[in-house]
Amino acid sequence: MSQIWIENGLFVTMDDSNPSFKGHMVVTNDRITYLGTESPQQLEGSVQKVDGNRMVFMPGLINTHGHAAMSLLRGYSDDQNLQVWLEQKMWPMEGKYVDQDTRAGSALAIVEMLRTGTTAFVDMYDRMDQVAQMVLQGGIRGILTRGVIGLCPQDVQEAKLVEAIAFARDWNGKADGRITTMISPHAPYTCPPAYIERFVQAAHDYDLPLHTHMSETLAEVEQNVKDYGVRPVEHLDRLGFFSRPALVAHAVHLHDSEIELLAAKGVSVSHNPVSNLKLASGIARVPELLRAGVTVSLGTDSVASNNNLDLFEEIRFAALLHKGVSGDPTAIPAMEALKLATVYGAKAIWQQDHIGSLREGMKADFIAIDLEQPHFYPKTDIISHLVYSGSGRDVKHVWIDGRQVVRNGECTLLDEEKIRYEAQASFERLLQA
Amino acid sequence: MSQIWIENGLFVTMDDSNPSFKGHMVVTNDRITYLGTESPQQLEGSVQKVDGNRMVFMPGLINTHGHAAMSLLRGYSDDQNLQVWLEQKMWPMEGKYVDQDTRAGSALAIVEMLRTGTTAFVDMYDRMDQVAQMVLQGGIRGILTRGVIGLCPQDVQEAKLVEAIAFARDWNGKADGRITTMISPHAPYTCPPAYIERFVQAAHDYDLPLHTHMSETLAEVEQNVKDYGVRPVEHLDRLGFFSRPALVAHAVHLHDSEIELLAAKGVSVSHNPVSNLKLASGIARVPELLRAGVTVSLGTDSVASNNNLDLFEEIRFAALLHKGVSGDPTAIPAMEALKLATVYGAKAIWQQDHIGSLREGMKADFIAIDLEQPHFYPKTDIISHLVYSGSGRDVKHVWIDGRQVVRNGECTLLDEEKIRYEAQASFERLLQA
Structure with a gap:
């Protein structure tokens, strides 16, 4: 004892x-x-x-949205339009990742998170076995999910879904319960509706929660309306997404009725203020979400759009930004801001009885x-x-x-110097590959 | 040597x-x-x-607007409406200050600024001899000015102006040139027009720059229109304020024509993003100011509305906030944000040939x-x-x-433990006084 x-x-x-x-x-x-x-x-x-x-x-502190392995891309592309950033910078580099890169990037992120007081983090990426191994080693708590982009042939879709489910089942409860899992279609704009329905069905079959990106940019919301006749919230609701415990990241562009629906369905939101500002996605309606009773938590997103994992910074941005934007200096008082990263964070990942x-x-x-x-x-x-x-x-x-x-x-459990060295080596290899 | x-x-x-x-x-x-x-x-x-x-x-780094002695009021009142914060919390406590409190608060601020990389700071307050003494001791560079509120009888006005000029003349160039001075009517809404004109005349007579708060809140701008028929920029211009080198703090609420006038007159702006958010004053039009050629620099304002003096935080807020608000992720790129706190900061206080x-x-x-x-x-x-x-x-x-x-x-030059102790003692005395 x-x-x-x-x-x-x-x-x-x-x-x-x-x-x-x-x-x-x-x-x-x-x-x-x-x-x-x-x-x-x-x-x-x-x-x-x-x-x-x-x-x-x-x-x-509890970080409810991120992509740890992208730590390798810190400072690699800033101050760019989203499409240039994503398509010309992020995706080509990410396409070159091998297991060692995912491990190196995740290790760097876990070191940074631990040192800055984050004890639990949500991670959505691929090669998630590598991330889980680093969670095991670092002693941190991880809520892990294989994020699946479904813009691919049906057999590839099928393989990815099988992989996502296998990961979620294999690792759920591991590391003395420090690891829990979810399954994740990446976003409504990167997964066809029928494919999203497969995730919803799997979440029911295997009793797993769901996580996805939602309504991060206005363009994405407008495209959703064009493609499916409804905005993302209603779209996901029709696909049954909210019939399971669900955590959505960003939720920047919401109408009142969408806020009501998220509240009614008990959907948790991961608010990522710094990432949303940096990519100029917009400013989420956090005071309204909180007033409606939605569980709002905080995420850093990846360092590629942040560029750090210090959750105290997200707390401060959440406390300050919504005062300035709403014109109400009493919006999101200090205690409420701190709750976003603790009790509400725990609730957002269904662990309020254990942590937060x-x-x-x-x-x-x-x-x-x-x-x-x-x-x-x-x-x-x-x-x-x-x-x-x-x-x-x-x-x-x-x-x-x-x-x-x-x-x-x-x-205490990780060799920080080695991790910094390996992150640098991985980055240089990716640059040249 | x-x-x-x-x-x-x-x-x-x-x-x-x-x-x-x-x-x-x-x-x-x-x-x-x-x-x-x-x-x-x-x-x-x-x-x-x-x-x-x-x-x-x-x-x-160069902090172009603050009130160092108010460090004693860190965390004393947050998440309040401006009037409650100012009239029920700040002013009663500030009214009880004696020299020792100004010294204790300034010392605490100087320790925090030095440790976080600020090497020059603008300070507007009263009992400025005490602040100057601490600048002398701490080895920091200070651009100091006695901020004068003119809502008082004429003889008191007169005495304050004399005091402000005497301070500016006595200390200008002291501490091997580390101290320079300005004179400051506190704001157009706290100084009658005729009184502001006296400062302008004194600035000419003694070859001093001017510093003031301007257009921080919408209410203040509207009141200015009600009282004087024009908005603050035109009001100050009519009073001759911009005929001298001038630095204005906040400048949140500006029309296009006001931005043009500030640019034409070579007026420097101290942008205080965190304070403006915290007090819900609004979001300054920094990208437009920069495009117009206005010298924009960064200030923390006092910790009572911040609540810290880490200028890296203002740099980050300036870089992120204006992207999110404008919807343009290329607004204020990293290098430009860093310039706000260095080269532009130096230019804002007319020291670009020496520092920055x-x-x-x-x-x-x-x-x-x-x-x-x-x-x-x-x-x-x-x-x-x-x-x-x-x-x-x-x-x-x-x-x-x-x-x-x-x-x-x-x-190296200040006893940090003693300064923390004395700040605490001063705060407790103020609470009980």
């Missing part, structure tokens, strides 16, 4: 019944077994004590932030400081399933 | 004729005396060598950024990495006037 006692820390729990307090937390194996202002009762067996002074402890808040019985996925820094002074409102002044660089330690995966800013 | 030789660094110069290269830089006393790919010729006397490997060297780029003969105000971090891999486009992935937390060393003011992330 492994036990950790965090002594005299400031705890930001994201549990509304007990939002923050100065006190103690005990972790036994992979779970939080005590939280309180008083010292815990005598603990049996050996206990690792952690001095919590000068630190704030909070739930690990610090409560007794929950999984011990938490981070420690160094408070002794000028940008956290004076000590006024800790939630405000985390949202408006904090950064992933302030993260000092990270635990997932009770295991310390980052210590003093360095990953 | 003091000499520093930066060996084998990557230099991002912000000089269009030689944007970036791997090589060497020599600093002699307060100036850059050599920049090149080859090792410098034999240097006479003692030379401090700095191993530049794994680091990028670039000009220090690395060139032989320029002042040695520069920063070193640690590149051996996952978010800077793979090594592709360094400008993109700085803008879209970089952070003030990546700054390792800072030099101003050839003197190292930050070493390994810590201020």
